[in-house]
Amino acid sequence: MIKSLFTAATLLAMLPARASRHLEKVHEQLTDRADRGDGPIPTVIIVVASVTGALLIAGGLAVLFGRANGRLLDLDFGD
Structure with a gap:
Protein backbone atom coordinates (compact mmCIF):
# COMPACT_ATOMS: atom_id res chain seq x y z
CA MET A 1 0.00 0.00 0.00
CA ARG A 36 1.28 25.54 -42.58
CA GLY A 37 -1.16 26.21 -45.43
CA ASP A 38 -3.45 28.82 -46.82
CA GLY A 39 -4.42 31.78 -44.76
CA PRO A 40 -8.03 32.31 -43.72
CA ILE A 41 -8.71 35.18 -46.14
CA PRO A 42 -7.90 33.27 -49.37
CA THR A 43 -9.88 30.31 -48.06
CA VAL A 44 -12.95 32.50 -47.48
CA ILE A 45 -12.57 34.05 -50.94
CA ILE A 46 -12.39 30.60 -52.57
CA VAL A 47 -15.42 29.31 -50.66
CA VAL A 48 -17.52 32.39 -51.46
CA ALA A 49 -16.55 32.20 -55.13
CA SER A 50 -17.44 28.49 -55.25
CA VAL A 51 -20.84 29.02 -53.65
CA THR A 52 -21.56 31.98 -55.92
CA GLY A 53 -20.62 29.95 -59.00
CA ALA A 54 -22.80 27.06 -57.91
CA LEU A 55 -25.75 29.39 -57.33
CA LEU A 56 -25.28 31.03 -60.74
CA ILE A 57 -25.19 27.64 -62.47
CA ALA A 58 -28.26 26.42 -60.57
CA GLY A 59 -30.10 29.66 -61.32
CA GLY A 60 -29.21 29.45 -65.00
CA LEU A 61 -30.44 25.88 -65.20
CA ALA A 62 -33.65 26.87 -63.41
CA VAL A 63 -34.26 29.66 -65.90
CA LEU A 64 -33.60 27.35 -68.85
CA PHE A 65 -35.89 24.71 -67.42
CA GLY A 66 -38.58 27.33 -66.81
CA ARG A 67 -38.39 28.49 -70.42
CA ALA A 68 -38.39 24.98 -71.83
CA ASN A 69 -41.00 23.58 -69.45
CA GLY A 70 -43.87 24.07 -71.84
CA ARG A 71 -41.95 22.49 -74.68
CA LEU A 72 -40.79 19.53 -72.62
CA LEU A 73 -44.34 18.64 -71.64
CA ASP A 74 -45.29 18.15 -75.31
CA LEU A 75 -42.47 15.66 -76.05
CA ASP A 76 -43.43 12.07 -76.77
CA PHE A 77 -40.76 9.60 -75.69
CA GLY A 78 -42.58 6.64 -77.25
CA ASP A 79 -43.52 4.82 -74.06
Missing part, protein backbone atom coordinates in the same frame (compact mmCIF):
# COMPACT_ATOMS: atom_id res chain seq x y z
CA ILE A 2 2.74 2.45 0.96
CA LYS A 3 4.76 1.53 -2.16
CA SER A 4 1.80 2.28 -4.46
CA LEU A 5 1.17 5.62 -2.72
CA PHE A 6 4.84 6.50 -3.07
CA THR A 7 4.73 5.57 -6.78
CA ALA A 8 1.60 7.66 -7.34
CA ALA A 9 3.12 10.65 -5.52
CA THR A 10 6.31 10.35 -7.59
CA LEU A 11 4.36 10.24 -10.85
CA LEU A 12 2.31 13.26 -9.84
CA ALA A 13 5.47 15.17 -8.93
CA MET A 14 6.97 14.40 -12.35
CA LEU A 15 3.84 15.43 -14.26
CA PRO A 16 4.52 19.22 -14.50
CA ALA A 17 8.06 18.64 -15.75
CA ARG A 18 6.87 16.16 -18.37
CA ALA A 19 4.13 18.55 -19.51
CA SER A 20 6.65 21.38 -19.74
CA ARG A 21 9.02 19.27 -21.86
CA HIS A 22 6.16 18.26 -24.14
CA LEU A 23 5.09 21.88 -24.61
CA GLU A 24 8.67 22.85 -25.42
CA LYS A 25 8.83 20.14 -28.09
CA VAL A 26 5.53 21.31 -29.58
CA HIS A 27 6.77 24.91 -29.60
CA GLU A 28 9.99 23.86 -31.36
CA GLN A 29 8.05 21.98 -34.00
CA LEU A 30 5.76 24.93 -34.64
CA THR A 31 8.67 27.35 -35.00
CA ASP A 32 10.59 24.96 -37.28
CA ARG A 33 7.73 24.66 -39.74
CA ALA A 34 7.37 27.54 -42.14
CA ASP A 35 3.92 28.04 -43.62
Whole structure:
Protein backbone atom coordinates (compact mmCIF):
# COMPACT_ATOMS: atom_id res chain seq x y z
CA MET A 1 0.00 0.00 0.00
CA ILE A 2 2.74 2.45 0.96
CA LYS A 3 4.76 1.53 -2.16
CA SER A 4 1.80 2.28 -4.46
CA LEU A 5 1.17 5.62 -2.72
CA PHE A 6 4.84 6.50 -3.07
CA THR A 7 4.73 5.57 -6.78
CA ALA A 8 1.60 7.66 -7.34
CA ALA A 9 3.12 10.65 -5.52
CA THR A 10 6.31 10.35 -7.59
CA LEU A 11 4.36 10.24 -10.85
CA LEU A 12 2.31 13.26 -9.84
CA ALA A 13 5.47 15.17 -8.93
CA MET A 14 6.97 14.40 -12.35
CA LEU A 15 3.84 15.43 -14.26
CA PRO A 16 4.52 19.22 -14.50
CA ALA A 17 8.06 18.64 -15.75
CA ARG A 18 6.87 16.16 -18.37
CA ALA A 19 4.13 18.55 -19.51
CA SER A 20 6.65 21.38 -19.74
CA ARG A 21 9.02 19.27 -21.86
CA HIS A 22 6.16 18.26 -24.14
CA LEU A 23 5.09 21.88 -24.61
CA GLU A 24 8.67 22.85 -25.42
CA LYS A 25 8.83 20.14 -28.09
CA VAL A 26 5.53 21.31 -29.58
CA HIS A 27 6.77 24.91 -29.60
CA GLU A 28 9.99 23.86 -31.36
CA GLN A 29 8.05 21.98 -34.00
CA LEU A 30 5.76 24.93 -34.64
CA THR A 31 8.67 27.35 -35.00
CA ASP A 32 10.59 24.96 -37.28
CA ARG A 33 7.73 24.66 -39.74
CA ALA A 34 7.37 27.54 -42.14
CA ASP A 35 3.92 28.04 -43.62
CA ARG A 36 1.28 25.54 -42.58
CA GLY A 37 -1.16 26.21 -45.43
CA ASP A 38 -3.45 28.82 -46.82
CA GLY A 39 -4.42 31.78 -44.76
CA PRO A 40 -8.03 32.31 -43.72
CA ILE A 41 -8.71 35.18 -46.14
CA PRO A 42 -7.90 33.27 -49.37
CA THR A 43 -9.88 30.31 -48.06
CA VAL A 44 -12.95 32.50 -47.48
CA ILE A 45 -12.57 34.05 -50.94
CA ILE A 46 -12.39 30.60 -52.57
CA VAL A 47 -15.42 29.31 -50.66
CA VAL A 48 -17.52 32.39 -51.46
CA ALA A 49 -16.55 32.20 -55.13
CA SER A 50 -17.44 28.49 -55.25
CA VAL A 51 -20.84 29.02 -53.65
CA THR A 52 -21.56 31.98 -55.92
CA GLY A 53 -20.62 29.95 -59.00
CA ALA A 54 -22.80 27.06 -57.91
CA LEU A 55 -25.75 29.39 -57.33
CA LEU A 56 -25.28 31.03 -60.74
CA ILE A 57 -25.19 27.64 -62.47
CA ALA A 58 -28.26 26.42 -60.57
CA GLY A 59 -30.10 29.66 -61.32
CA GLY A 60 -29.21 29.45 -65.00
CA LEU A 61 -30.44 25.88 -65.20
CA ALA A 62 -33.65 26.87 -63.41
CA VAL A 63 -34.26 29.66 -65.90
CA LEU A 64 -33.60 27.35 -68.85
CA PHE A 65 -35.89 24.71 -67.42
CA GLY A 66 -38.58 27.33 -66.81
CA ARG A 67 -38.39 28.49 -70.42
CA ALA A 68 -38.39 24.98 -71.83
CA ASN A 69 -41.00 23.58 -69.45
CA GLY A 70 -43.87 24.07 -71.84
CA ARG A 71 -41.95 22.49 -74.68
CA LEU A 72 -40.79 19.53 -72.62
CA LEU A 73 -44.34 18.64 -71.64
CA ASP A 74 -45.29 18.15 -75.31
CA LEU A 75 -42.47 15.66 -76.05
CA ASP A 76 -43.43 12.07 -76.77
CA PHE A 77 -40.76 9.60 -75.69
CA GLY A 78 -42.58 6.64 -77.25
CA ASP A 79 -43.52 4.82 -74.06
